[in-house]
Amino acid sequence: MDFHVDGMTCGGCARSVTRAIQSVDPQACVVADPPTGRVQVQTTASEAEIFAAVKDAGFPPRTA
Structure with missing residues (x-):
C-alpha cells in the first residue's frame, strides 16, 4: 500500500x-x-489498521 x-x-x-x-x-x-x-508498506494488516496507528502517532495519513 502507498500513502x-x-x-x-x-x-x-x-x-x-x-x-x-510495526506496532500493528x-x-x-x-x-x-x-x-x-x-x-x-508491505503488510498483512488492513489499511484501516495502518492509518489508525499512523494517525495516533501524530501523522495524519492520506491516500496517494
Whole structure:
C-alpha cells in the first residue's frame, strides 16, 4: 500500500511512522521518504489498521 503523510519532514518522523506501523504488524516492510511524504508498506494488516496507528502517532495519513 502507498500513502502520503503530511508533516513527515525528517528521519525522526519517518522512524516514528515506521514504529507506528510495526506496532500493528511487526513484520511490515516500511519505506518512508520524508522529502516527498510518501510511505510504502508491505503488510498483512488492513489499511484501516495502518492509518489508525499512523494517525495516533501524530501523522495524519492520506491516500496517494
